[in-house]
Amino acid sequence: MSETDIQAFAKALxxxxxTCAGRAGSGEELSRRTGIPRSTLESYLNGESxxxxxxxVSIAHAVEADIEWLATGKLRQVATDAATEDDVYAYxxxxxxxxxxxxxxxxxxxxxxxxLAFTRYSLRKKGLSPETLAAVRVDGDSNxxxxxxxxxxxxDLSRNVLQGEAFYVIRLDDLLYAKRLQRLYDGGVKIxxxxxxxxxxxxxxxRLSTLHIIGRVVWAGGWMI
Numbered sequence: 751m752s753e754t755d756i757q758a759f760a761k762a763l764x765x766x767x768x769t770c771a772g773r774a775g776s777g778e779e780l781s782r783r784t785g786i787p788r789s790t791l792e793s794y795l796n797g798e799s800x801x802x803x804x805x806x807v808s809i810a811h812a813v814e815a816d817i818e819w820l821a822t823g824k825l826r827q828v829a830t831d832a833a834t835e836d837d838v839y840a841y842x843x844x845x846x847x848x849x850x851x852x853x854x855x856x857x858x859x860x861x862x863x864x865x866l867a868f869t870r871y872s873l874r875k876k877g878l879s880p881e882t883l884a885a886v887r888v889d890g891d892s893n894x895x896x897x898x899x900x901x902x903x904x905x906d907l908s909r910n911v912l913q914g915e916a917f918y919v920i921r922l923d924d925l926l927y928a929k930r931l932q933r934l935y936d937g938g939v940k941i942x943x944x945x946x947x948x949x950x951x952x953x954x955x956x957r958l959s960t961l962h963i964i965g966r967v968v969w970a971g972g973w974m975i
Contacts (some may be wrong), residue, residue, distance in 0.1 A: 760797040762864040765844055766820050767794050767801075768902060769866045772971050773813040783812040815867065815886075823864055840873055840880035841865035842904060844887075866904070876975055878968060882908040888928050893917075893944040897928060897970055909966035912939065917967035917974060922960060924955070928967060 774780040777795065781788045786805055793799040801809070803821075810817040816839075818824060845860040866885055873880060885904045888897050897903065897917070905919050912918070915932045920941070930942040937955040953961045968975045 757797065758863075760800055762823060763800060763821075764795050764797040765864045765866065765902065766823060767791075767809060768971070769868075770809050770813045770815055770820065771795070771967065772866075773815070775869075775972065776970075780809065780812060782829060784808040813820060818907075821866060838869060840866045840870050840883075841867055842880060842883045842885050844885040844902060866902075873918055876968065876973065878894045878906055879908065882906055882965075883968075884965075892948045893928060893930075896944040897967075901970055903967045904969035905965040907965040910963045912963060917970075919964040921952075921962040921964060926964070931963075 771780045771791075777791055778788060780786075785804070786794075786801075786808065790799075806821055806971040807817060809815070810820045819839075823954050828941060842865060843862045844864050844866055845872050846863045860910075868880075870880070873883075880962040883904055883906055885902055888901050888903055891899055903917075903919075909915060909918075912931050912933055915930060917928060918931050919926060919928050920931070921927075922941070927941070930944065931943060932940040934940055934952070937958075939953045939958065939961060941953065943950065966975070
């Protein structure tokens with residue numbers, strides 16, 4: 751295995767561990783459940799180091815994840831009378847792209863790094879369909895502390911109309927952003943960054959045709975709906 755392959759594997763494993771942290775509620779909670787120090791867990795999440803088998807087992811057991819999926823990203827091909835893995839979990843593609851990369855969909859020609867596992871029950875409970883979900887990373891600090899640089903977000907591509915104040919992935923003047931949107935009394939839209947160091951932008955009613963909502967951010971290490 752080349753150095754590039756090793757780095758790619760560690761990165762993909764980190765994303766699967768991040769999914770487990772999301773199921774636990776937070777990285778802090780996953781650390782508490784497994785007894786793995788927070789700093790060590792962070793090194794796994796960032797792909798800087800790989801956990802030994804005993805710790806992988808602890809992580810899987812802590813959130814009732816399939817150990818083979820956690821270790822390899824693959825599903826076990828074992829026939830059972832119980833519900834199959836696909837009946838229990840939905841796997842959402844994480845694209846090797848960033849939402850600040852410019853015009854076009856991030857899925858166009860982008861490589862799928864890994865797939866994030868969510869129980870179908872949890873998605874149904876939130877009114878989400880796996881077929882309309884995609885995950886991608888965010889760039890920059892404009893939404894700190896809610897969304898940090900490099901954070902993974904899951905977007906519901908079917909929610910592409912502004913319905914209440916929330917975080918959306920938008921295209922404005924051929925650039926993609928993750929921002930909080932707020933409808934104004936005059937029909938315009940206010941684009942808000944969580945980081946107060948960044949000024950809000952306003953799209954007046956006459957320029958709404960330049961604002962395209964790609965989808966609503968529904969998960970970022972925890973549910974946002």
